[in-house]
Amino acid sequence: MIELNSLTFTYPGTSSPALRNISFSIEEGTLLCLCGVNGSGKSTLFSLLAGLHAPSSGTLTVAGISSPGKEEKLRGLSALVLQDADLQIIGSTVAEDMLLAFPHGLAGAEETAKDMAARFGLAAHWNSPVHTLSYGQKRKLCLAVALLSSPALLLLDEPFSGLDYPAIREMRSILMRNKEQKLTQIISVHDLEPVIDLADSMVVLHMGEQVLSGPPETVLANISEYGVRPPCSWQRSKGITAWE
Numbered sequence: 258m259i260e261l262n263s264l265t266f267t268y269p270g271t272s273s274p275a276l277r278n279i280s281f282s283i284e285e286g287t288l289l290c291l292c293g294v295n296g297s298g299k300s301t302l303f304s305l306l307a308g309l310h311a312p313s314s315g316t317l318t319v320a321g322i323s324s325p326g327k328e329e330k331l332r333g334l335s336a337l338v339l340q341d342a343d344l345q346i347i348g349s350t351v352a353e354d355m356l357l358a359f360p361h362g363l364a365g366a367e368e369t370a371k372d373m374a375a376r377f378g379l380a381a382h383w384n385s386p387v388h389t390l391s392y393g394q395k396r397k398l399c400l401a402v403a404l405l406s407s408p409a410l411l412l413l414d415e416p417f418s419g420l421d422y423p424a425i426r427e428m429r430s431i432l433m434r435n436k437e438q439k440l441t442q443i444i445s446v447h448d449l450e451p452v453i454d455l456a457d458s459m460v461v462l463h464m465g466e467q468v469l470s471g472p473p474e475t476v477l478a479n480i481s482e483y484g485v486r487p488p489c490s491w492q493r494s495k496g497i498t499a500w501e
Contacts, residue, residue, distance in 0.1 A: 258285040258441050259306070259410065263315035266301060274313065275301045279467045281460055286439035288432065288455050290446055290473075293462035294484040299445045302462070303412050306443065308332035320409045336408035340415040342395035351382045351390070351398060358405035370405060377401045378427075393424035400431065411435065413444045417451045425451050449488040453477075461485060 264279040276298045283289055293299050304310050305317060308331030311324050322330045339345045348354030352367075355374060359366040374380045377397045382390060390398065396416070403411060416432075417425055432455055435442055446452060459476040461469035463483040469476045477487050 258287065258320060259283050259443075260318045261315070262317075264302075264305065264312050264317055265314045266305060266310060267313045268301075274465060276305075276462075276465050278315070279462075280315075281467065281470050283441065283458055285441055286436060287457045288436055288442045288444065288452075289458045289460060290444055290449065290452060290456045291460050291462070292446060292449070292480065292483075292485045296464075297462040297483075298465045299462055300414070301465075303337060303414060303443075303445065306331075306410065307335045307337040307412055309337075334408060335410045335412060336403035336406055337412040338396075338399050338403050338414065338416065340418055342392070342399045345399045345402075346387050346395060349386060351379055351385055351387060354387060354398060355402055355405065358402050373401045373405055377431075393420050393427075396420070396424075397427075404435075409441065411440055411442045413442065415445055415447065417446065417448060429455065447485070449486070450490065453488045453491065 260282040261279050264276060265274050266276045267274045279302065291299050291302065305312060305324065306319065308324060308328040311326070311328050317324050319331055319334055322334055324331055346354055348357055351374065352370070355370040356366060358370070371380065371383065374383055377400070379394065379398060379401065382394065387395065387398070400416075416428055420428060429451060432442065432452070436455065444452060453473055456473050459470065459473050460467060461476060461480060461483055468483055469479060477491050480487055
């Protein structure tokens with residue numbers, strides 16, 4: 258589904274690569290946790306996978322679409338959900354924002370959008386101004402709009418950040434449903450606790466380089482070396498004090 262070969266990217270006007278020689282592959286339907294401290298290159302990798310930038314060298318392929326060269330097609334395959342919902346919401350109401358997912362019109366668009374709103378518990382807010390939504394509801398709206406495009410790849414930037422316990426459980430349910438539907442998901446996270454049991458694979462970035470990758474059971478033992486805290490559940494299983 259996704260294959261990266263020696264992927265390197267340097268922002269225009271800079272001399273040092275933001276990413277260097279990133280190589281990994283995942284199968285369709287995988288949920289991959291992308292980890293790393295701030296500045297490690299996670300957002301840059303997301304922008305490349307979403308087709309917003311082209312690699313400086315190396316290649317990436319998503320569902321048979323390769324970059325560099327086919328970024329426009331790649332943008333049609335990928336859906337990126339940002340951590341800050343206010344940067345992504347365009348419409349003035351829930352209805353308007355969701356219907357903007359159909360810019361050229363589509364028979365049954367409103368019915369499809371209302372069904373998605375109901376799935377995310379937003380049906381009662383269909384005509385509500387977006388500024389009246391809670392933080393968690395705004396995050397759900399962004400995710401609902403992303404899924405309306407039927408992406409082959411869903412990119413989620415810190416989806417659990419700022420959510421309360423009920424909202425975290427709800428987000429987990431959404432991720433699990435996506436897995437059941439074989440949607441490939443890459444999730445950028447600092448806190449692994451809410452998602453580690455759902456993860457099929459992990460990639461750890463550090464200073465723009467890929468330092469660890471593979472299934473969680475092979476990655477977690479070394480993840481703290483790169484500033485990422487292992488989940489408490491894993492630490493307890495190893496007899497490790499939470500803040501060691």
